[in-house]
Amino acid sequence: MKISIEWLNDFIDTGDLERLAEDLTLSGSEVEEIERPFEKIKGVFSAKVVERKIHPNADNLIVCKVDDGKGLHTIITSDKTVSEGDLIAFGSCLNASDVNGHIVESLEIRGIKTDGMAFSLQELGLEAHSEGIFKFEKPVEIGIDVKKLLELEQIVFELEITPNRPDCLSHIGIARELSAVRRSSFKIPKPSIDFHKGDFPVFIETDKCLRYMALKISGVTVKDSPLWLKRRLSSVGLRAINNVTDITNYVMMEFGHPVHAFDLEKINSRIVVKDAKGGEKFVALNSKEYTLNGGETLITDGENVLALGGVMGGKYSGISQETKDILIEVATFDPVNTRKTSRKINLSTDASYRFERGVDPNDTLDVAKRIAEMVISISGGKVDGFVDVYPTVIKPKKIFISSEKLSSYMSFTPDENEVEEIFDYLGIKTSRKDNGWECIIPTFRQDINQDVDLVEEFARIHGLDTIPSVMSMPFVKGESNPWWEFKNKLRILSTSCGYFENVNYSFSNPKVEGLFGDTFKSGIKLLNPVSPEMSLMRSSLIFNLIDSLSYNIKHQENDVKFFEIGKTFEEKEEERIAFATTGAVSPFDYTDKRSQDLLIFKGEIESIFKNIHIDFEFSNENMAGFENGRCGRISLNGKKVGIIGQINRKVNEFFDVDTPIYVAELKIEEIFKNLRPSRYESYSQYPSSFKDLSMFVKKGEIKAEDIIKTARDSSKYVQDVRVVDLYTGKGVPQNSYSITIRVTYNSVEKTLSDQEIDSAFSKLMELIESKTGITLRKVR
CATH class of the missing domain: 3.30.70.380 (Ferrodoxin-fold anticodon-binding domain)
Incomplete structure (x- = not known):
């Protein structure tokens, strides 16, 4: 989540950057990076066009002389709207660079050499695509740094927002957090606009849309957004499109509530929100067509699909330069269904990112007023009324927190006034009771569900670093867990033999599984995989171990010894331990020239388990995925408990490894059943x-x-x-x-x-x- 410091200053005094970063991080919104999005722009100054001529060898090009206050320079442009007297952004050759850091170079075009160039807003990072060069609308002094004139000395914080805090996915949400940490007030936009209810029909025919407000605005003019709006959107990573669409993105970044705008003329006189039946085709704003599976939330006009609720609008109902009347959608969609929809069709957007985590349904009117005010001030038009459908009103939760419990968890007795002050800054209303507080939780804080959540809220704002280091609870000794102790023993023994533990995802690649044929049973296929390479629940730990081994070899770590303890998934879940190795036997002993071999590897496996008095039997058996004659089964008391062997050439080629790989996998649940208590046996004192x-x-x-x-x-x-x-x-x-x-x-x-x-x-x-x-x- 990117937060513009200039933007944040609209709501709260940010003050010193170091302190700001520290306050945000300590409050739970970690500052991962401090960025200056326009810092690569260098050597670009305001300049005046003093001469304009058609290129003598190209009718579609213009040759201009520009004055940057230091002298006259020649530029060539295809923008025929340039006139003498225009004030432009100019950079001289070898001294200037654009937003991406590309240096301006001298070019010879049709016999005329340039010694600089005129910059467009695209090259300044303020537009995704520019039709022509940038011209100042108001008079400016020439020779002034464009970054200063356009206020591009921006600072942006990249924040790590935890999934349970969707209220922090906005500038207002972050301002609220700072307000609580610093115990200072913050401002929320209070639009002066008011509007009446309209008669535009809206029907909700699904329980996956919690609230839907439709706002009609007529007579708008769709055009480019003003520079300040483009600057703010660009600074947080959003591209400018047109003034109406840019305003919807602006309000989303401000309030954290996604908003969408429809061209009213492209809607069949009503809005119907319903579930997809499956098989419907939907062309999104990104011009891609999606086939729906069923269960997705659709925004329709009763006949045509206008948008995919919570994810993205449709191409054929979007805003264009010809749009005059718009319908603004301010809705709240079910988080779980939005997440499923986004995963099913593999489409993730800024809107779905927020709806998946939970959006406050009760800020709808404030958001609608803010967007209406901005549209009218920037695009013109007037509000023709709104319709608000809210089937089941979501009310704030009430939670009681006792002062005794708060003191117990905090290891000290908090000041009652401080407790109420902190909660008030967080938007939590409190009323004091005899032995605690009854708290009304605002609906934008969907993560607070019980009294311990309130304890956490108080603790993080009070300052986790200030909590006394005392034992607040009596020590409780846990019961012995033989199964856990057994697995921990295996970890210790494996690492003592030089093996490093891996912890991999429980998914595997079907292509890798196919290389092993029927050696392993087929993994369970996922209905909604993260990626095609992770579409099966793993049937063996070996697959991911080889992948990790391959990754290390490609990064010059050629002597590898890995093990993993984890679950596999066939007819049932089963815990196993697997080993994989390649390279030198003793990489740190220069006198030992041996490379790993099957018998050495077998001996290491045996030595690990001999420490817990387990003696395996090994038998040759050719298996798919392994070299014939160099693999087999591992048995314990006549029962097969594992496999061991050298990976064959096809698997090596798939993972792009050219050294022999040796692997073993054992069912540790079977081994655990055969553990016996250690017993002493007398040793012989006589010669052998x-x-x-x-x-x-x-x-x-x-x-x-x-x-x-x-x-x-x-x-x-x-x-x-x-x-x-x-x-x-x-x-x-x-x-x-x-x-x-x-x-x-x-x-x-x-x-x-x-x-x-x-x-x-x-x-x-x-x-x-x-x-x-x-x-x-x-x-x-």
């Missing part, structure tokens, strides 16, 4: 012995994990089994590989004899030899 066993294994017939499991189960003395060598090449039969396992034997009761170890090892060899596809090769 190990034996190595080498064998040829036929590929595809038996898995290494089956060999390890066989070894583990072969004797009660087996303490550990691990693979120490894997080899393919010379001396190894075709379609086989050589694997060596090391079996460690130990007992917690005694030192094992050679006979006991040999007996156990012989039994193991018999078990291994009995398996098809294995040939013992070497024993050591």
Whole structure:
């Protein structure tokens, strides 16, 4: 929300800019940026046209000599309305720049060289499009800075307005806030105009229009707006169109209540507000055609759609240069329906931005009087009456706040007079009771619904920084939550392994999901997505993790380790943890040249969960979206709980990443069910012995994990089994590989004899030899 300081001064003395910014920020309307919208205009001065000639080589161009008080300069223009004696805005070559900072350059046009240019209002930032150069209407001294003459030394605050404060989306609303913070008065425009009720028929046939006022004004002249009006609109980012339309925008920025003007001749003698049935076509003021879904609020004349209520007016009922009679609409539309309409048709406007958040229906008459007064003073004409349809009057809420509760929350006992003074400045009327205040909440404060809201209002105006730092409430210890503690433990373990936590949106891109085929079930499709790339509820956390990883790589962060804990959405919501990594294993260790690999990644996942005594089983299984032979399922106690693998080339290309990406995802709810209390097991104080066993294994017939499991189960003395060598090449039969396992034997009761170890090892060899596809090769 942009606020012009010049404009704000109409309602309250703004004073020092630094203090103004601090007051607004502390009140809750944070100042994000201080702008000077015309600051790039430099070196533009008033000048006089002293000579005018037709270009000798181009009949459609004019060559002029201008005097800027420092000398004569040559300009060429296509504006044939220029005459000798005109006072214009002139900038010399290399010394002047327009509103966008573009430097004036010398040009040679059809044999004549320029040493400057005449500026239009478009180049000065006061119009969206200018037909000709700007000419001063009143005499001015030449050689004066145009920014000074046109009062373009404007200062604008860019404010962050929270969604619950639509009353602050206006200059009057901000002035009211400053008035409360500074405990000083502010002015609201009080139009002297009055008008009578008319007989123009207005019908409301929907509950989504809370109030509709139609004001007829005849005999207006549609033309350019005066400079002061263009200046103010331009300073807050609105383009000037014509005087009538500009006035409606001006009043919206002043009161925060959107207003629309119709050409009365293009309306079929009445206004009917109703719901769209669906399928209707609507051409908006932006010249785009929209097909309505049904349920939108339509402003019609009983036959034709004139406007989309709360969003935008229609092209064929808008104001034009030929318009003589106008119908001003001052209405209030349902916020929820306006928001849905705006999202459905993907059309957001300054009007919908305000209606979505809530507009005060009870300022309608004041807004109508203000706009009528401005139209008559700027465009001429007279008011022919108004019609106001207000089916269910919205009355101010009454809320009681006890002095005891206010003191309890504030940690001190506020002065009663200060409480009433603050509420009065905020527009809240109070009446003192024995133990507190009954407050009447103005309808422009739709965010105040209970007594704690009043506590907050008092606190922020009193000054949050002045509230005593004492414990106002007794400490209450919360109950232990094992599920939360489990997830927090996973976060700690993941970060200890070098992974950084991601928090992504719960939406995913259907194109990305399509790359993984049936590996994941299809995500739930959203009826009204924010964008096509976020049109599904995610069925996996992996999609967004890869996207985050890709973003980092494109910003020169090549060594990435991410994890996320969050919900996925298939037939039901399910919490999972996912990991994604690429790049170097130890990027800060220059002696470690290793890059991430599937086995290293698998080991990191295992180490994280071994800390909570979870031992997974891993099994190969080719899946869409992953490299064949480099992916598989993760199981726990025979139940599949996750996947792990290397992303395939197609996915890499989609995300524009050329390094291997490894991902894993686990269902933590299943893991949580299998958690067991930690228990102590005595360790052996006796020496251990190990034996190595080498064998040829036929590929595809038996898995290494089956060999390890066989070894583990072969004797009660087996303490550990691990693979120490894997080899393919010379001396190894075709379609086989050589694997060596090391079996460690130990007992917690005694030192094992050679006979006991040999007996156990012989039994193991018999078990291994009995398996098809294995040939013992070497024993050591």
